[in-house]
Amino acid sequence: MEARRYSPAGELIDQVRFPVSNITKIAFGGDDLRTAYATTARQMLSAETIAKQPLIGALFEFEVSVPGVPCPLVRL
Numbered sequence: 419m420e421a422r423r424y425s426p427a428g429e430l431i432d433q434v435r436f437p438v439s440n441i442t443k444i445a446f447g448g449d450d451l452r453t454a455y456a457t458t459a460r461q462m463l464s465a466e467t468i469a470k471q472p473l474i475g476a477l478f479e480f481e482v483s484v485p486g487v488p489c490p491l492v493r494l
Contacts (some may be wrong), residue, residue, distance in 0.1 A: 421456065423484075432483070438474040439467070446486025454482050 419439045423432040434454075442457045460468055460475035468474055 421454075423482075434480055436478060438471045438476070440474060446482070451485040451488065452482050454480050454486070456480075 419441050420433045420435045421441065421444055422430060425431050434456075436456065436458070438458045440459050440463065442459045444454055444456045447453050447455055456478040458474055458476055458478070463474065
């Protein structure tokens with residue numbers, strides 16, 4: 419599985435490969451928002467799939483060249 423970044427014109431700019439098949443969400447963090455965190459899930463996967471992907475369900479971290487955008491806190 420991989421995460422991909424596209425230009426506004428739809429051109430593939432970058433991609434990050436993961437050793438698991440079930441990426442659930444990517445969020446930006448760090449002081450400069452250039453650290454991406456990717457969550458993965460193992461729920462509803464067969465024991466065989468989990469055995470083939472021992473890192474499934476882990477949190478992955480990687481650096482990006484373009485920072486994320488700050489998101490304001492939501493108050494209810």
